[in-house]
Amino acid sequence: AVVVFTQAGPDGEITAEEQVQMLLDAKLQCLHTVSTHDLAVDVCPAEWDGLICWPQGSPGFLTKVPCPRYIYDFNHEGYAYRRCEFNSSWVLGEGLNKTWANYTECIKSPGPNSERQVFFERLHIMYTVGYAVSFGSLLVAILIIGYFRRLHCTRNYIHMHLFVSFILRAISIFIKDRVVHTSAGLQEFDALLMNNLTNTVDVAPVNTSQYIGCKVTVLLFIYFLATNYYWILVEGLYLHSLIFMAFLSDTKYLWGFTLIGWGVATANHLSPPIPIFCILNTCTH
Known part of the structure; x- marks a missing residue:
């Protein structure tokens, strides 16, 4: 059955x-x-x-x-x-x-699905362009802060870490889309069905090693997404320290803030098992 x-x-x-x-x-x-x-x-x-x-x-x-x-x-x-x-x-x-x-x-009539496919393709282009513009702008900002020595201070170092986290987030999204969206999405799946339904469709045996690249890609995306919020938290903590604890060392703060921004996110995302659903291209030979 x-x-x-x-x-x-x-x-x-x-x-x-x-x-x-x-x-x-x-x-x-x-x-x-x-x-x-x-x-x-x-x-x-x-x-x-x-x-x-x-x-x-x-x-x-x-x-x-x-x-x-x-x-x-x-x-x-x-x-x-x-x-x-x-x-x-x-x-x-x-x-x-x-x-x-x-x-x-x-086989269904492809009309409504085609319209939905066009919508998501346009949406994908829009946010890809947005992340690309953000990536370029943040990269210029980091170069400016790094080039002028007068801008070297704890506050701007924290800003640079925040910018880097957003840059890495953009890069991880580009890679994620390449791995789990473009290469094995429903568009390819539907195209395969339309081309082969009159004959046969053969699915390759599942190889668990195929999951590794997908899991690593999505895990990095989730990690860099979390670091964005932790570095925004660090910005708030630093502002709080300037107001209420100005007598403490800025250098000591920077090391602690760096640990919070990058380290806490690592601990939170590596300690529990993370359910990651990866798209595998199982419909090609």
Whole structure:
């Protein structure tokens, strides 16, 4: 039987991470189900084809299963079809060494999704330009403070640390988008489905080493995001120290503030396990 997953969220929308996670869950459940069933003779074997967990097929007959609900963009009222040959093997696609399946009824009209895709692409361009302008402006500010010796003081050193944290945040966002948004988003996933639904879709085996780069990228993004707020806190603490504790050493303050700005964020984000949902490009060969 095919395991049915409910769609995510009260608003009816799901993220790319949730879509790929649903697909991976369905694959694992299918492999477990297939491994626990007795192997029957003279039938086409139950298997996972990349999208659907196909049951055993009777030779000479067409096997029909509902379009999976864990694929958000599918028409969930339709069916997918596969033919079992008389030699107890699934029909191969013409000119391909792959099993064939008909997903025609599962394809939705792409109109609304295309509009939403255009909106998110424009939004992505807008915030990328914004972070790029911020990156350039902060870099110029750091160069100015570093070049003029008259500006070298504890207050400006704290400002420089704050600027650096925002620069690193911008860099981490650029890298994060490159790793987990552009390379393996729903756009590529949908394009793959549209190009291959008339034949077959093959999902490569899951390799846990693929998660490492994604986890490191997202972890650094979360860390630099946290350092922004800690350095804003440091700015407030320094202003408080100027008003109420002016007799203490500025140099001693700077080391303590540096520890707060960079060190506390490290302790907070490395001590507990962080649930990071990474998009993996599992739909390409």
